[in-house]
Each structure stands twice: as structure tokens, then as C-alpha cells.
Amino acid sequence: MASVSVDEAMRRAIELAGRGLGATSPNPVVGCVLLDADGEVVGEGFHAYAGGPHAEIVALAQAGTRARGGTAVVTLEPCDHTGRTGPCSHALIAAGVSRVVIAVPDPNPVASGGAATLRAAGVQVALGVRTQEAEAGNVAWLTSMRRGWPYVIWKYAATLDGRSAAADGTSMWITSEAARIDVHALRGTVDAVLAGVGTVLTDDPRLTARNLRDGTLAIRQPLRVVVDSSGRTPADARVRDGAARTWIATAAEVGAGPDGRVDLAALLAELHHRGVRAALLEGGPTLAGAFLAAGLVDRIVGYVAPKLLGAGPAALLGAGVSTIADAIDLEITDVTRVGPDLRITALPRKREG
């Protein structure tokens, strides 16, 4: 087999890491490619699920003795602590790897220190190959570890004139089946799905990740969170079925903001504490407005249907904007056609001061 460059190996390691997306929380996604002394790929691995072997261990097991004198190319600094598995730094040293190339240092104080341990054992350590790309692949985990609350994606569906429901309140189904399948795939990549009690009372959604055609549930279900200040979620609401874990987050349990409603910052801190690194905010417009007004949304995924309603509630309410100068500026990072609809991904621009 031909030798590959470290840069090429890192590109592959990032691709491998992405296969764990949605299954590794509260751990990060990590990919590893092992090259022997001649630069030939002798092992590959990724972290597939929390509690499972780390990427480096999978790659080392494949490589066997061919790892000796080789290079480990990893998307995240190898861990240095014993959790459910042993420290990867020690495993790399024991295998005789002579160089480790890392895209992103580990921001988790509990697990970091792998690079220092490797260096102390005489292993060459290089940092910074394809860092931006590796950061992007792990953005939810890295962001949530650095600041202590989950990465929040607000997802909504609207007509081309920005309506989230018709004048009579009907809103199912604004977008196509293809878009709804896409949403279920998105749910499969997060640890929690959030909805306001208004949506639960109106639509009675299940909020599970499932196959839309036959209803089969995905193996891993995000935690369902209903943001419900005074506990109005009906006893027979679908979110209370046994299909996935559900948390009815009330103001009494989480804490209340000045308006007496659930304190959203406290809610996110509690979710982080429960191991949630990525959360999908599925609305509705009032809860989304409150999250945006508080600057708590990291990414927006809007599904826009080629329909006009002319009346009916807007996709977003009360986001704290009363004049154009206060508009929440976005940077569009992706536009993809999903069936007849458009999926627009955007990032809120950080506000000055």
C-alpha cells in the first residue's frame, strides 16, 4: 500500500471521527489513523460510543506491532486519564509509537495532559494539523466543554413568507417528507431535543428520532425536554410515552427568570451537568425567541417550504428586537435543497458589547 502524508491521514481521521457523531456524548468524537515508519496506513479507528474503546485503542489493535516507530494522527489530544477506559497516552507509549500528530488540544481539564505525558516519554508531538476542520467536526462538544453549557441548534420550519403555522393554528406539515426525514437524522446527532409547552399542547409531538416510513425508533434517543414553567404538560402527552427519556423542566425544579418562566441559562447548565453536549431546540416561536434574545443559540437550521400562508404565527416571536438596528445578524454557512424545500444553516453573529 502506498504511503500517505500526515495531512492526508488527518483528513481521513476527521472523516472517521464524524462516524461517531450523536453516539459518543458526553465524550467527543475522535478519529485516529496510524502510519508505520514508512508512512503506510496500518490502523484506523474512531470512538463509536461512550464507554467504548477510544479511537487510538482501536487503531493500535489493528496495527499490532506495526505501530512501533510509527505516527499516530489523531483529531483530539489523546486522553491522559483513566475513565471507563485506560489513558490513550500510555497505550501509545507502550505500543512504541514515535510521533503523535494532534489537530486540537483537549479542553477538558480531567482528560487533558496527554501531549505532555507523551513528550515526557520521548514521543515527538506535533499540534495544529487541519485544526479548523477538526474543530468544526467536534464543534458541539468543544464549545460545550469550553463554556459549560450545551451547543444549541434552533431548528424550525416555515413557509417562504416566514409563517410557522396557518391562521387556524394548523402547522403539520409545512415542509415535505424529505425535510422531516432530514430533521429525524438531525435529532439522531444530538443528546437532547427541547420544546416549549406551547408546542406540546398544540401539536402533541413525540420528539423521538425515528424512521418516518415505518416508525422504527433509532437505537439511541435524545433526551426529550419540555420547557414548562408550571408543569402544564398533560399526563397523556406523547412525550411522556416510554419511547425515550423525558424531562419536564419546570421553574420549580430549574429556577425561574425575572418573568417567572424557566431560567434558560440554568436549564442549559443543568443539561450540561446531565451530559448533554448538543441540544436541538425545536421551538416553538416563543421559546426560540427567548433563547435568541438571551444569546443562547449557536446555530440555526431553517427548513423553508415553497408555500405562502399570508397569515398565521411567525416562525419567531419576541426575540428582543424592536428596531432594525437590533436585528440578529446571521452568517449563512450552507444552503441545501431537501426535496422541494430549502435547508438553510446560519450562525448568529456575535454582538458587540
Ligand SMILES: NC(=O)c1ccc[n+]([C@@H]2O[C@H](COP(=O)([O-])OP(=O)(O)OC[C@H]3O[C@@H](n4cnc5c(N)ncnc54)[C@H](OP(=O)(O)O)[C@@H]3O)[C@@H](O)[C@H]2O)c1
Ligand atoms: N414551524 C415550526 O418549526 C414549529 C416548531 C414548533 C412549534 N411550532 C408551532 O408553534 C406553536 C406553539 O408556539 P408557542 O410559541 O405557543 O410555543 P412554544 O414556544 O413551544 O412554548 C412557549 C411556552 O414555553 C414556556 N416557557 C417556559 N420557559 C420559557 C422561557 N424562559 N421563555 C419562553 N417561554 C418559556 C411558556 O409557557 P409557560 O410559561 O407556561 O411555561 C411559553 O408559553 C404551535 O402552533 C406549533 O405548531 C412550529
